[in-house]
Amino acid sequence: MWSLTQPRTVARFAVVFLLFVRLQRGSAANTRTCPPPCSCSGELLDCSRLKRGQIPETIPEWTVQLDLSHNKLQVLDSTLFSKLQHLSEIKLNHNELEAVPDLGPYASNITTLILANNRITKISVEQLRPFLALETLDLSNNNIVDIKASSFPTLPLKNLFLNNNRISSLETGCFTNLSSSLQVLRLNRNRLSTIPAKIFQLPNLQHLELSRNRVRRVEGLTFHGLHALRSLKMQRNGLSRLMDGAFWGLSNMEVLQLDYNNLTEVSKGWLYGLLTLQQLHLGHNAISRIRPDAWEFCQKLGELNLSSNHLSRLEESSFVGLSLLDELHIGNNRVSFIADGAFRGLSNLQMLDLQKNEISWTIEDMNGPFSALDKLKKLFLQGNQIRSVTKKSFSGLDALQHLDLSNNAIMSVQANAFSQMKNLQELRLNTSSLLCDCQLKWLPVWVAEQTFLPCVNASCAHPQMLKGRSVFAVSQEEFVCDDFPKPQITVQPETQSALKGTNVTFVCSxxxxxxxxxxxxxxxxxxxxxxxxxxxxxxxxxQGGAGGAVGETEVTEYTTTLQLRNVEFSSEGKYQCVISNHFGSSYSTKARLTVNSKQTKMCHSTLLVPFQTNLFYCYDPSNRNTLLLAPPHGSHCGQGRNRCPAVHSWR
Incomplete structure (x- = not known):
């Protein structure tokens, strides 16, 4: 005999009792009836998409989730819900209801009410008051035109969806009764043209969506009061002005999406206060300028999207302060100029998208334009009109794993142009413009050794006998150098000094x-x-032998002259010529121009003649002659017998 006073006996009895209860519940579940023509799954009764009049007269008391969507319902009889004390979720979307329905005495137990795609015209406090436990309310795709201060009773709402209505105004205090609980508010696809300052006094709101409205301008402090907000979406509004402090108060913001607007510049004024921002999406705007100190308050950014804008220049100051940036998207812009050091400071960058710009000269001529990006793993350069790749194009990219050069009519690739990228795992290249001479014979061998062959499609354009053939089908003996169709610089422009107001000529051949x-x-x-x-x-x-001798090659020599008239101090800089044809471009050395004033005396050593050093000279402004003088005996310019006349300038 068991004794209930013994602990072991009590434990055994408890186990038996629990098994009995579970068996009883299972038996009850097995006896649940599912009213036709509805279907059942667990605690869900699905009576959606029924023909008019087929909704059952009685809904089982065990129903927890009820789906009455897509039934063209115009009214609901509250007695249908009179015994549904377990009901917590109900879907009434895609019907023809004109008001929030009466769901009987147990409406206070409902936590989720879906009324999207009906004909509701206003939010009524009387109709919502019975829903004391409501956490999610979806009124999207209705005919609501405004939100009054009296629209909502005090409810524990966490999620409020009002997308795709006709809301054109928000009355002050309209969300006050939801301030203690609301976490997600969606107002996309409405007719809001202005957002009153401090309208959102919702200290617990984490996600706010205002996309596809008509807001053209955001004033300062507009979103003040949203201290917990983590993400804000304002895409496709036609935004053209963000005033200083537009997002001030959003001290916990992590994601800001402003794509598809009409913004023209990035400045620290409207970014003021976004100290925790991690993602900023500005794609598909009209941004042509990034102010030098733009990122002063956003130095925790990990992702920046500036794709599909009007950027033409990346200055040395364009990304200063973004040392934590991981992804940078600048594709589909008009970038043709990248300053030396434009990417300096992006020490954590791992993905850079520059596709569909005009940066061919950056790749072809600059000395390691990406050298500061020593953690970069992915680089996208497709569609940039790149015609040649040199050994210095990708110097410093030791960590690069993925390089995309597709959709560029690349004509030449210098030997070992990719060899320094020891971690490269994927190279994408497709071109039918290659100059298949002896300088390219290394490429098919290297591609095959690196197992990049599936992603490389390259064929010859020259010489004629190889035109159209894949480089992988050309034997090593066929890569010969019989001519040089790509321009070769024969005369470099020379460094010069000139007096202000004179003319200067640079020559390049x-x-x-x-x-x-x-x-x-x-x-x-x-x-x-x-x-x-x-x-x-x-x-x-x-070129070659004379008098028709074998080996002669007829070549064309081209000379280009740059004329600078009445030079100013602003004319100073480094000048370079670029000569191009179908087979590629050649870049001269950079010749420096220095402009001097007649009143300024300057003196330094210069190399005027290759075999002579430390020569000093004077300019004679009357006849522009350069007078070469022996090095002065003194320690400073113009001392002793080598002093220039007063009207001359030392250089």
Missing amino acids: AASSSDSPMTFAWKKDNEVLNEAEIHNQAHLRV
């Missing part, structure tokens, strides 16, 4: 064995001089 049309450009400090005075000429010459 290149030769090519191709009759492909040639284009000429001059750059100053890496920027193209579009309005410069440039004169170009060409003439034929024979």
